[in-house]
Amino acid sequence: MDRKDLTRIDDYTWEIPQSFREGMRVPIRILANEELVDDIITGEAIEQAVQTAHLPGLVGHLVVMPDVYSGQGAPVGIVAASKYPAGAIAPGAIGHDINTGVRLLGSSIKRADADDLMDELADKLHEFIPCGVDAEGSLQLSKSEIDHVAQSGAQWALRKDMAKQDDLVRAEEGGRLNEANPSKVSETARALGAQQLGTLGGGEHFIEISYVDEVFNRAAAITMGLKEGRLTAQIHCGSRGYGRQVCADYIERFQDVADKYDAHPPNPNLAFVPLDASEAEDYMGAMRAAANYAYANRQVLAHRVREAFDEVIEGGGDSLRTVYDVAHNLGQVEMHEVEGKHMRCYVHRKGAARAFGPGTPGISLPYRALGQPVIVPGSMGETSWVMLATRDAMSKSFGSACHGAGRTMSRHEASYQGEAILDDQLENRGVRVRSGDTSTSGGVQLKENIDAVVDTVSGAGLAGKVARLKPLAVVHG
């Protein structure tokens, strides 16, 4: 694809018309600045976006985020809104790592006071947090306990003294989706979940200590508890094998019933069924269960980070306060205005965060008047940004923004890349690294386009800058 296939809407928006290929249900809107657009349209993710635009019942336009990259079925970095309940639902447009996301914690600890302690802090984080694909957790729960986790999300951790009330108040959806249905989750998934709660996983998943480098919106930063020169902690992870298995199980099941619904996607990983099919309801219940597992997992990891801080800094754990916790891979029923009409939609977000503008119902109370926080972590060891959603996000991207933590290569390409160079790259940037089994991160390469991504998100009017964070230490799988 090249630029002649695109219509330029404005400085940050490019459209691929519905006529680009027969079978597309909506046009595609790529959100990207001059610097990013050519890479996006020449990469392999864009063909996946074209295929995703075939999903029946899509409304408005398929949104492609500036940090998009190649995924399975749908690319990572898209928003696809389907009319509810007349449209379709596709697990591949939500992703295998259901509710992968980010928890950001702020603190009152001055960077200058912690400089000499950073190596010890990195050691303790690594000691307290099991990493890698095969990491088994410190919790070792029964399958029936995992059903409680899947039902209650981060609230389960509150009952187990691994959360503060304020953690939940400042998490998206209070850290728990309603109408989760663990009985629709396979035995295989439940068994994996029982072993893995409280583990970080591999690939792009990481825990990072950073500091607030610069504040751009002082009032918002105060509400968020972010102050220049103070330490922060970020936890980027998801639902581990539990969510992966839920996605795989339902893609297979949807493929099996394709004939019944005359549902034939351009790619088997984009298997779909009508939203009002019983199989769709089962998937939604299982997917919400996996989302709650991920909310609980980030909460348990936040607890472990607090324990690690306590070992090194007096009162360190207690000073870590949740700023926000946001999901990147989720499907939700929401009201949106499309071509002048209010309608109920099923919004698939894959590699995209919800970003509701100021005053929108559903935003956590401390932030409802300001707009939903948008955490853009960059790759591990990269600059991160904290932003606030603005009103334009509702019309431009179904109330969504980028997810930030991207790859330069698809997983498929990365699998050919051989030995890990990631840790050397990180060390060269002066970031302390502690890693587990690097076999899963061997192909992870650091992106350096985070500032262009953030320029696009703010230029397109999805979110405004609040603060920039700089990395000090990373723990990854």
Next chain:
DNA sequence: ATGTAC
């Protein structure tokens, strides 16, 4: 992303 593999 992953009891890893188009």
